[in-house]
Amino acid sequence: MGMEPIGPQNTPVVPPGVPEIAPGHTYGSVTDKISAIVLTRGTRKGWWVGFLIAFALLMVMHYAIAMVLFIGVGLYGINIPVGWGFAIVNFVWWIGIGHAGTLISAFLLLMRQKWRTSINRFAEAMTIFAVSCAGVFPLMHMGRPWLFYWLLPYPDTMGVWPQFRSPLVWDVFAVSTYATVSVLFWFVGLIPDLATLRDQAKKRIAQFVYGFLSLGWRGSAIHWRRYEMASLLLAGLATPLVISVHTVVSFDFTIAIIPGWHSTIFPPYFVAGAIYSGFAMVLTLAIPLRSFYKLEDFVTMRHLDNMAKMLLATGLIVAYGYMMETFMAFYSGNPFDRYMIMNRMFGPYAPWYWLLITCNIAIPMTLLWSSKIRRNVKALFCISLVVQLGMWLERFIIVVTSLHRDFVPSSWGMFYPTAIDFLLFFGTIGLFFTLFYLFIRYLPMISIFEMRELVHKTAEE
């Protein structure tokens, strides 16, 4: 039982001569190189600069949250008809970003793609932090966030149960399952590396903390067998889970009958969009990290090239989604659908729509076909930022243009974000990077034991 890998001896499309790991490494050298970042090299100046900026932004988030708690959701730009504003846009954006991390660690594990090894750890970390950021928004959109537990099914004194037919309740289950499974998957992956840190640490406190967290791991062959089986099963579970999470997010829209939301293509197209923005975020993080910590031996050009190909593939599915929505709006003959599309393209939000098309389709979908650009680090970094902007705009367009002109022209309106909207959004970017900076400082950002395994397998070949 369980999903086993597809392609046991998968030979991915390898441009000859670009390995997953630079030659000349031994078990000891990979271990020392990665663990030294945590244990011995100390805190670098560049780390402090980045961390403090992120931390300052985190304080901005706290400010925004405090304001919303004290005064209320009236501080957001939302009103009728646009009752869903930045909160849902940012929620979907952050959740989507998380998805690439799970896919890299789970789906590529099932595919036995060796190139995942050096990026899976921080991609998983990225997932957890992105989900944490995502969680802020629905909570802070509730009006009375302290009553969030009403969403959970428990036999309460009011005798009322959550409305299980509502996709918003599905979301609670999907996102909390996703957060739990991501943390478990990440922690399980960390156990052997925590043991390595425990054994290498010189300071008493580090020995204690890493020792405590590694649960007494001693690398027994029998433990490894169970460990590998559990990891494989988790990967088999996490892959459909990722797909289901963004599918449920897409149901938040499609189950409603609003033109522009109620479209059957949404589930696969949202999933593709999520992976698209997620891989963009992995590139945004990996490119500076590998140069700052001199990890080019481990995160090679091949990784960047493969991720760029994933961007291309998922971006094309997103483009397919746009095309089908537009085509069906006309084919269906439904005047509201048709109006919604025309309004998106030529209405008051048209500049943002066309910017979205530029960022998501026009720029990346033309440039990424070229292998020269896929191997140009600076170009890739810029494209990754452009894609993230594009995917944010996509959610903005879907949410706002579908709502702001509904069936009755007398209730049309516009949505204008407020300062708090922006502060909360930028604040969560601070939360994300604060967590990320702490992660790269205190935990191995590359899976050490899997790198040793890679050294072993490469040597065998």
Added chain:
Amino acid sequence: MNDSLPPQYDRVQQGSLVAGVVLLGLSIALGFSNWTQFFRSYLVAFIFWTGMGLGCMAILMLHHMVGGTWGFALRRLLESGAKTVRLMAVLAIPLLLIVPKLYSWAAPEADRAAMPPFKRFYLSRTFFTGRTIFYFAAWIVLIYFLNKFSAEQDRTGEPGILRRLQNLSGPGLLIYGLTVTYASVDWAMSLEPKWFSTIYGMIFMVTQALSATALVTVVVMFLSDRKPLSDIVTPLLFNDFGNLLLVFTMLWAYLSFSQYLIIWAGNLQDEIPWYMARASGGWAWVALALIVFHFAIPFFLLLMRFIKRRKRILAALAAGLIVMSVIDIYWLTVPAFEPKGPEFHLTDYGTLIGIGGLWMWLFLSQLRKRPLLPLHDPRLEEVLHHG
């Protein structure tokens, strides 16, 4: 090189041809009493077998892009399967000639003035015919080059050809996605011209990929006992095929359920009648059979390793999935003609097996032309030496 199809398949090939001609002939004979019914049956068979060839083409291109041991044993089968699309192009001609018999929007009594303007333009007989010709032209050109480069690779063994195949397959998959989407809208969705669904094309793509993978799994099972396939076919390889089938089965269920849930929850006048027809009367039983035999049972069986590694069991399962794919296409299209429930028509079986016979005949005759393994693919050489 004596690595091509063993001679005992001559009989199978001739048998397919005879069965195809006889059954199609009998169906045409039955057609003299009811041409409308004949063409309804013919349409279902045509959509299914065209999809089989296109599925082969898509999996072939996918393998060029991502590689993997699983594909080398399948490559020649997929190439031969894809070549049957030209047969389907010929078989499309009668359909194009009788469009008003099948499609209510083209029927003489249709009130075209009442149709929304875009639909009137899109669903016009000329445009429809033009599009179908265009789809087949695009597919045939694509398949021609896929086979041409591959034959060159067999002959010369030049490593650069792999690159060319990849450069063709990337855009090729894009073309495949677009053409199959619009072809499914044209040929199947427009049978009920009021209904629409944006996910529809993807369901067709997955069904095509699933039925093609299932078919080649069955064929590999038959060929795997002798050289050259016995050199590379292992239980692990069948495990891979099983996983592919599992992935496509799950995708099919995912897309079909998503469409159902969204339309069911929306409950809108434009959309829900399509499902009301398909979930009531006799069609409800067909729908239930699809859930159980197209998803639930194959899903659980394919989770189990011991099933995936026994080639005969896996092939039987794959054959079952082919049958369920036919029933799926039948359930998607035929309620347009028989809203009360499925009716029994001999022509349904005659055309399906008849066209299938011709398909098999062409498939096998293409398969015998070239060695069964793409021996000069640099990636296969790597597998044979290191695997």
Added chain:
Amino acid sequence: MRKHALYGLMAEFETADALLEAVRKAREAGYRRLDAYTPFPVEGLADALGFHTTRVPLIVLIGGLIGCFGGFFLQYYPNVIGYPLNIGGKPYDSWPSFIPITFELTILCAALSAVFGMLALNGFPTPYHPVFNAPRFELASQNRFFLLLEARDPKFDAEKTKQFLVELKAFEVSEVAT
């Protein structure tokens, strides 16, 4: 070191292959209470130790089934039996809308079973374990490979076993206190 305080003998090897070979020889020699420690999973090592199947998949299957049926019941009960409410004209038993949560809970319970099942079978957390007393054992999580022959093994004899391990060309052999 007194005899009853001896947990076993630990031999250190420099490569995975040497360890694998040593495990095979030790099994052939009749040792049954032995364990091997490596810095990464080594293929075939568990099999060489005589450990072939793990119960983790079964635990996951059971967890998944509990999540699946429990998840559906969690929604079916309040909507159909406990507190039926007409909402939006939808049927009480709106099974299509119960599928997403059923699915999520299946995955959640299966994943929890996978992690906690694995940890429990491995006996984690293990705050203290005798093998950590072995000198240089910290290298087992870095770049060295270790074989432990337990003193409880009927075949174990402090002198003969030490000799046996030395003959296996161990890099170092050391006694491990309980």
